[in-house]
Amino acid sequence: MNARISLIAAALVALLAACSTGPRPPLMSSLEAGGRYGYVDREVAPNRVEVRYTGPNRYGFGRYGRTSKTQTEATNQAYDFALWRAAQIAQSRNMRGFVVVDTRTDLRGRDEPGYYDGPFTGVDIGASRGSVGSGIGFGTGFGGVENDYSTLQATVTLTVDLRNDSTEKFYIADEVIAQARQTYPSAEVTPPN
Numbered sequence: 452m453n454a455r456i457s458l459i460a461a462a463l464v465a466l467l468a469a470c471s472t473g474p475r476p477p478l479m480s481s482l483e484a485g486g487r488y489g490y491v492d493r494e495v496a497p498n499r500v501e502v503r504y505t506g507p508n509r510y511g512f513g514r515y516g517r518t519s520k521t522q523t524e525a526t527n528q529a530y531d532f533a534l535w536r537a538a539q540i541a542q543s544r545n546m547r548g549f550v551v552v553d554t555r556t557d558l559r560g561r562d563e564p565g566y567y568d569g570p571f572t573g574v575d576i577g578a579s580r581g582s583v584g585s586g587i588g589f590g591t592g593f594g595g596v597e598n599d600y601s602t603l604q605a606t607v608t609l610t611v612d613l614r615n616d617s618t619e620k621f622y623i624a625d626e627v628i629a630q631a632r633q634t635y636p637s638a639e640v641t642p643p644n
Contacts, residue, residue: 478507478638479535488604490536495610499552500540503608504533510602525605526556531631532638537611538627546613548623553610560603 475485482489488507495501506529509521534551541549614621631638 474641477641478635479532490532492536492540498544498546498613499610500537500549500613501608501610502533502536502540503606504529504536505606506532506604508602508604521603522558522560522605525603526558526607528635529605529607530554530556530609531634533607533609534622534627535631535638537609538622538624538631541611541613541624542628544613546624547615548617548621548627549611549613550617550619550621551609551611553608555608557606557608558603559606560601 476489478485478488480489482491482503482505488505490502490504492500492502506525509525537549537551541547
């Protein structure tokens with residue numbers, strides 16, 4: 452009984468500690484502010500910028516939690532946010548837009564063993580031939596069940612040339628930002644804890 456109380460007390464302390472860390476930064480934040488997700492950019496030549504966006508971890512249950520749909524969604528979101536950051540940089544330099552000259556994608560995932568130690572109930576009905584007696588049993592208690600989960604994180608790195616015009620695949624900064632804000636309306640807002 453004391454072990455159960457100690458476990459509950461430890462869980463409450465951990466929960467309170469997690470709450471005191473403050474709100475998470477918006478998705479459209481620098482990696483420095485976001486900690487585990489966000490953008491980093493650096494100039495590699497005049498009007499050529501490398502933008503990297505690392506998306507937030509995505510979680511799924513079971514060994515197959517990393518589905519191709521989940522992988523595609525994570526990669527697309529990281530790509531969209533890298534484009535968004537490139538558009539912000541173009542605007543800050545009074546450039547109309549940019550051309551993507553190189554794209555790299557890194558998709559990392561891992562499967563973690565999990566263990567659910569929660570309440571369960573059970574019913575057992577038994578009878579015996581050749582002996583006297585039969586019975587019905589009911590029980591409740593705590594027990595463990597394996598429950599694997601997967602973690603997935605996408606990083607997209609774009610190298611872009613900032614330009615005012617182009618005949619190549621040209622991204623207009625204002626349009627990229629408007630589309631990103633429409634697709635991810637809460638990305639610039641600090642999410643609730």
